[in-house]
Amino acid sequence: xxxxxxxxxxxxxxxxxxxxxxxxxxxxxxxxxxxxxxxxxxxxxxxxxxxxxxxxxxxxxxxxxxxxxxxxxxxxxxxxxxxxxxxxxxxxxxxxxxxxxxxxxxxxxxxxxxxxxxxxxxxxxxxxxxxxxxxxxxxxxxxxxxxxxxxxxxxxxxxxxxxxxxxxxxxxxxxxxxxxxxxxxxxxxxxxxxxxxxxxxxxxxxxxxxxxxxxxxxxxxxxxxxxxxxxxxxxxxxxxxxxxxxxxxxxxxxxxxxxxxxxxxxxxxxxxxxxxxxxxxxxxxxxxxxxxxxxxxxxxxxx
Amino acid sequence: xxxxxxxxxxxxxxxxxxxxxxxxxxxxxxxxxxxxxxxxxxxxxxxxxxxxxxxxxxxxxxxxxxxxxxxxxxxxxxxx
Numbered sequence: 001x002x003x004x005x006x007x008x009x010x011x012x013x014x015x016x017x018x019x020x021x022x023x024x025x026x027x028x029x030x031x032x033x034x035x036x037x038x039x040x041x042x043x044x045x046x047x048x049x050x051x052x053x054x055x056x057x058x059x060x061x062x063x064x065x066x067x068x069x070x071x072x073x074x075x076x077x078x079x080x081x082x083x084x085x086x087x088x089x090x091x092x093x094x095x096x097x098x099x100x101x102x103x104x105x106x107x108x109x110x111x112x113x114x115x116x117x118x119x120x121x122x123x124x125x126x127x128x129x130x131x132x133x134x135x136x137x138x139x140x141x142x143x144x145x146x147x148x149x150x151x152x153x154x155x156x157x158x159x160x161x162x163x164x165x166x167x168x169x170x171x172x173x174x175x176x177x178x179x180x181x182x183x184x185x186x187x188x189x190x191x192x193x194x195x196x197x198x199x200x201x202x203x204x205x206x207x208x209x210x211x212x213x214x215x216x217x218x219x220x221x222x223x224x225x226x227x228x229x230x231x232x233x234x235x236x237x238x239x240x241x242x243x244x245x246x247x248x249x250x251x252x253x254x255x256x257x258x259x260x261x262x263x264x265x266x267x268x269x270x271x272x273x274x275x276x277x278x279x280x281x282x283x284x285x286x287x288x289x290x291x292x293x294x295x296x297x298x299x300x301x302x303x
Numbered sequence: 304x305x306x307x308x309x310x311x312x313x314x315x316x317x318x319x320x321x322x323x324x325x326x327x328x329x330x331x332x333x334x335x336x337x338x339x340x341x342x343x344x345x346x347x348x349x350x351x352x353x354x355x356x357x358x359x360x361x362x363x364x365x366x367x368x369x370x371x372x373x374x375x376x377x378x379x380x381x382x383x
Contacts (some may be wrong), residue, residue, distance in 0.1 A: 023362050024341040066358050070342065077346045288339065289318070 003033045008041035010048035013055070014062050014114075021059070022066040032118055044117040050187035051113070061110035065118070068111025072295075075251035080292055085251050085258050090223045093254035094173065104176035108253075113152040113184075121297045124282035125216075125245055128299050129155065132278060133243045134162050136301075137212060144210045146171060146235055148201050149218030153181030155243075159214070160190040167193045169210075173200050201231045211240040217297070219246040219265065220255045229272030241277075242302045244269060250284070250295035262298035274302035306383055309371070312351050316344045326368030326383065352379045 005012035011029060019026035033041045052058040079085065097103060116122045137143055137159065143166040147156040150170035159166045170181050178196040185194045197206075213236045219225040229244070236242050248259040259265050262281045269276055284295040306324070314322045317335045330336035336344070345361050348354070348370070354377045364370050374381045 021362060022358055024338045024345075026338055028338075063358065070358060070361070073342055074346050074349065077343070077350060 003030045003041060004038075007038065008033075008045040010052075010058065011041050011045045014044075014048060014058060017059050017062040018066065021063055022070075025066055025069065028118060032120065032123070035120065036123055040117055040123065044114075047113070047117070051184060060106060061114065064107040064110035065114040067107050068115070069118075072250075072252055075253070076293070076295070079249070079251040083292065085255055088254075088256055090221070090256055093221065093256060097254040098172075098174035098177070101176045104174060105180065109152050109177065109180045113154060116152075116154055119284055121282040121284045121295065124280070125297050125299050126155075126158070128280040128282075129158065129243060130162065132280075133241070133301055134158075136241050137163050137166060140211055142211045143167065145169070145212035145214060146206065146210050147214040147216075148172075148232060148235075149215055149221070150181050150196070151177055151216065153177075153184040155214050155216050156181065156194055157185055157188055157190060159212075160185070160193050161188065168195075169206075170194065170196045171199055171201055171206075172196070173198065201235065202228055205231050206235050209235050209237040209240070211237045213240065213242040213244075215242070215244045217245050217247050219244070219268070220248075220250070220257050220259060222257055225257055226268050226271050229269060229274070233273045236303075240303065242274065243299065244274075244302060245297055245299040248281075248296040248298060249293040250297075259298070262296070265298050266300065269300055269302050277301045277303055306371075306381060308351060309348070309367075309374075309381055312347050313344065316340060316347050324367045326366065326371065328367040329365065348374070352377075352381075354379060 003012055003015060015029040018029060048058060052061045097108060116126060143163055145159055145166065145168045147168055148171045150156055150172045153170060156168050156170050159168055172178055175198060178198055182196055185191050213232050215232055219228065222228050232242060246259055246265045247255065248261065262279060266276050266279060279298060279300045281296055281298040287294055310324055313324050314320055317333055317340065322333065330341065345356055349356060352374060354374065360373055371381050
């Protein structure tokens with residue numbers, strides 16, 4: 001399928017902006033539309049139209065994505081040689097990234113949001129979530145959830161969109177992430193069923209367990225993922241289900257804990273008291289030449 | 304500094320030990336120089352010369368001459 005400007009005008013506009021401002025990424029959007037078909041184009045178009053309705057907003061978001069992607073490639077080039085992430089503590093990453101409003105709003109959050117469509121492993125993470133996790137939510141009588149490390153609010157929004165009875169609390173330590181998520185949820189008219197809380201779930205764990213917990217690509221941002229996972233276990237009601245994902249071999253400005261295999265993540269999830277029911281992993285791309293590491297996402301459904 | 308270091312980066316990125324470059328060399332002259340390898344080339348040059356390019360600078364590089372000019376502006380002593 002070739003990108004069709006009539007059915008996905010905002011995606012076509014984003015593709016033109018990317019080609020003009022970052023020609024080395026020209027064709028990237030058309031490529032993923034070709035790979036994943038009209039479903040991707042329509043989903044992305046709805047997101048862009050709701051969140052970046054003005055041309056200037058879309059330009060900023062696309063440029064933010066380009067910067068975000070180039071930064072990731074830069075770090076990956078170093079990672080290929082060293083096999084390690086640059087040494088950084090959670091506190092340093094929080095200061096440099098999560099509490100920097102300008103970095104979060106101009107680059108990091110738009111970059112992550114667009115990557116859910118433009119990075120195949122992110123897109124497949126969403127497919128796994130909707131195919132395997134959402135049916136469990138739909139069958140449950142109580143659909144309340146926590147989304148811990150809510151980021152852009154994308155997965156909270158999917159929960160709310162796919163089940164009209166779902167009701168969620170997004171948790172993050174970043175005020176910028178909370179602001180972006182609130183705007184994201186409101187842009188889709190879902191704000192009555194969602195609220196944000198600024199807190200660190202390890203230091204300030206919510207009292208009331210809920211039947212569903214999401215935590216999308218948070219573990220790799222932490223010094224001590226197992227302690228964080230134990231907090232997630234505490235806020236999951238007995239018999240409830242968690243959707244927990246992690247990025248592997250994926251250096252980024254704020255990635256601290258290096259996971260090298262999905263089984264390593266599964267081991268930590270079990271160590272924290274969960275039972276892993278299912279998992280899927282997806283690679284970012286097929287290697288074009290001899291390469292040591294390919295970024296990957298592992299997604300788990302646990303109880 | 305001669306162009307040797309820069310040429311070596313090109314040869315490594317494009318996996319061509321015989322590759323020659325000149326100020327007028329563009330992506331059209333190097334079969335493997337596609338958008339993917341363009342960013343790999345830029346990152347390899349950043350690493351080799353300890354510089355950092357802005358996205359707009361990466362986008363505006365039309366040929367190797369532009370690249371050398373940019374490297375000089377960033378304080379790198381590269382000459383033909």
